[in-house]
Amino acid sequence: xxxxxxxxxxxxxxxxxxxxxxxxxxxxxxxxxxxxxxxxxxxxxxxxxxxxxxxxxxxxxxxxxxxxxxxxxxxxxxxxxxxxxxxxxxxxxxxxxxxxxxxxxxxxxxxxxxxxxxxxxxxxxxxxxxxxxxxxxxxxxxxxxxxxxxxxxxxxxxxxxxxxxxxxxxxxxxxxxxxxxxxxxxxxxxxxxxxxxxxxxxxxxxxxxxxxxxxxxxxxxxxxxxxxxxxxxxxxxxxxxxxxxx
Numbered sequence: 335x336x337x338x339x340x341x342x343x344x345x346x347x348x349x350x351x352x353x354x355x356x357x358x359x360x361x362x363x364x365x366x367x368x369x370x371x372x373x374x375x376x377x378x379x380x381x382x383x384x385x386x387x388x389x390x391x392x393x394x395x396x397x398x399x400x401x402x403x404x405x406x407x408x409x410x411x412x413x414x415x416x417x418x419x420x421x422x423x424x425x426x427x428x429x430x431x432x433x434x435x436x437x438x439x440x441x442x443x444x445x446x447x448x449x450x451x452x453x454x455x456x457x458x459x460x461x462x463x464x465x466x467x468x469x470x471x472x473x474x475x476x477x478x479x480x481x482x483x484x485x486x487x488x489x490x491x492x493x494x495x496x497x498x499x500x501x502x503x504x505x506x507x508x509x510x511x512x513x514x515x516x517x518x519x520x521x522x523x524x525x526x527x528x529x530x531x532x533x534x535x536x537x538x539x540x541x542x543x544x545x546x547x548x549x550x551x552x553x554x555x556x557x558x559x560x561x562x563x564x565x566x567x568x569x570x571x572x573x574x575x576x577x578x579x580x
Contacts, residue, residue, distance in 0.1 A: 340467035344404040344532045350397040362391045373427055386423025389415060390478060403463070405536055406528045410547035416474065417450075417481035418558055424478075425485035434486045439495070439502040442484040447509045449480045454513060456524050463527050507559035514552025518545050 341353060366387050373380035392398075393415040402409035428434060434442075452458055453473045461469035484506070492499035517524070523540035533543045 337463075337465035339403050339463040339465065340470045341399040341403050345400050346535050350400040350404075352397060353395045353399040358394060362387075362394070366391075369427065376430075378427070380427075382423050383427035386420045386426070389423065390420035393420065394474065404528070404532050405538065405547075406525055406540075406543050407538075407547040407550060410550045413477060414550060414554060416478050417446075418555060421478060421481035422485045424482045425489055428482050429486040429490040431486070434483065434490050437483075437487060439484075439487045439491050439498050442480065442487040443502045443506055446477075446480040446484040447506065449476050450510065451513060453477065454517070456526070459525055460527055503559045507556050510555040510559070511552050514548045514550075514555070517548030518552060519548075520544065 340355075345351075366384065369383055369387055370380050373383060393412050398408055398412045398415070402412050453462070453476075458469065458473075462473050463470070484502075488499050488502060520541075523544055525540070525544065528540050528543055530540055533540050536543075538546070
């Protein structure tokens with residue numbers, strides 16, 4: 335008997351659908367309510383963190399869930415929505431947590447890097463396709479948590495420590511770029527779950543699908559962190575001048 339992943343069997347073109355699993359929908363609704371309540375309780379504007387939660391929900395319930403069973407490049411797209419779309423917005427709420435203030439930037443950056451690489455190692459990656467869905471949810475929860483923690487650290491410590499923010503963003507850009515390059519230039523497919531009979535109906539060989547996923551991780555992630563680097567450097571260069579003027 336073939337195990338069916340949480341997001342369903344690999345779809346053929348035209349078959350991908352939305353994920354309306356009752357437990358997933360209930361969890362997302364409860365999470366949204368808890369986030370809105372916590373922000374309003376503190377007298378803060380909840381619009382941007384709620385937008386982040388909406389992006390996270392979209393990544394999990396949209397046809398991306400189903401398509402990611404067939405195509406590695408779509409799984410990477412799903413991950414990018416979580417770590418580069420949802421996480422920076424959720425970090426606007428998380429940046430005020432005491433744990434974020436105590437950790438600095440280095441620990442969150444290292445934690446995010448370790449988890450990002452871990453879930454793209456072929457063994458752990460294949461485990462996320464198990465029928466019980468445990469590894470699948472561990473992957474998404476850990477990536478969302480670590481990315482939000484990292485972005486929250488940049489937002490909280492960046493204004494006072496711009497050089498530390500630049501180093502953290504640079505290190506993250508390098509490690510994401512290195513992983514993307516490894517996937518792009520690998521001489522053979524690394525993920526057996528994306529076999530030819532799964533990817534070819536979508537017009538991709540397994541290797542071409544993997545290369546596209548690597549490029550997606552390499553370029554969009556790199557561009558966003560270049561922006562963070564530019565902002566951090568601009569702040570770092572302005573500070574001595576303002577201090578001299580005073």
